[in-house]
Amino acid sequence: xxxxxxxxxxxxxxxxxRLLVNNTVGALVxxxxxxxxxxxxxxxxxxxxxxxxxxxxxxxxKILQEAQTKFNLCGAVACHRQGRLNVGEIAxxxxxxxxxxGAAFAGTRYIINSIKNRLPIWKKxxxxxxxxxxxxxxxxxxxxxxx
Amino acid sequence: xxxxxxxxxxxxxVAVLKEQSNRYIEVVKTEAMTCRDLYQDLxxxxxxxxxxxxxxxxxxxxxxxMEKQLEDQDLVIFIPPVCGG
Numbered sequence: 001x002x003x004x005x006x007x008x009x010x011x012x013x014x015x016x017x018r019l020l021v022n023n024t025v026g027a028l029v030x031x032x033x034x035x036x037x038x039x040x041x042x043x044x045x046x047x048x049x050x051x052x053x054x055x056x057x058x059x060x061x062k063i064l065q066e067a068q069t070k071f072n073l074c075g076a077v078a079c080h081r082q083g084r085l086n087v088g089e090i091a092x093x094x095x096x097x098x099x100x101x102g103a104a105f106a107g108t109r110y111i112i113n114s115i116k117n118r119l120p121i122w123k124k125x126x127x128x129x130x131x132x133x134x135x136x137x138x139x140x141x142x143x144x145x146x147x
Numbered sequence: 148x149x150x151x152x153x154x155x156x157x158x159x160x161v162a163v164l165k166e167q168s169n170r171y172i173e174v175v176k177t178e179a180m181t182c183r184d185l186y187q188d189l190x191x192x193x194x195x196x197x198x199x200x201x202x203x204x205x206x207x208x209x210x211x212x213m214e215k216q217l218e219d220q221d222l223v224i225f226i227p228p229v230c231g232g
Contacts, residue, residue, distance in 0.1 A: 112232060120226050134163040
């Protein structure tokens with residue numbers, strides 16, 4: 001099972017994990033990214049993720065396929081939210097399965113790092129009493145190869 | 148900057164570029180030869196705050212180089228630094 005999902009609805013981890021159930025698998029490693037209530041010294045009340053859907057979907061699937069090949073994963077599922085999220089919500093969920101735990105850990109790490117660095121997704125933070133602000137993670141673009 | 152025959156290009160704006168240009172999409176007639184030329188024109192027009200060094204670009208929904216030659220009727224989306232996860 002290889003599946004990348006963009007979702008406007010809350011992510012339920014048990015539903016995600018269920019997609020990866022397989023009797024040949026010995027390890028499942030998951031990662032959840034949560035919306036926290038502060039960033040760079042400011043109190044955050046909500047986030048908005050804008051997603052370039054066509055390209056994010058293609059690139060998300062590509063990342064999972066790369067991880068499967070690189071780490072010999074049995075399965076890989078990732079889901080990223082779009083739209084407005086409140087503090088405490090899950091923004092991103094990643095799960096990777098393998099015969100043994102080492103590959104599952106490495107695969108999950110590769111997927112979440114690639115999601116953060118490569119997917120065309122942008123985050124706007126909302127604060128109490130201040131103008132919302134786009135967060136520009138400029139360091140990310142150095143990871144792209146020019147093709 | 149290199150110039151060529153006028154092309155019709157659709158530009159879609161995302162995130163901070165959408166706010167700074169105050170538009171989501173527009174059709175431009177341009178003589179710009181490459182994506183780099185086009186971004187520089189649009190940056191001048193809308194005072195985009197992000198330098199081209201930090202931008203990526205997709206043409207017709209594929210990542211590509213800023214040096215890619217533009218073709219008539221291309222759809223161009225400039226990609227500010229991403230921040231998912």
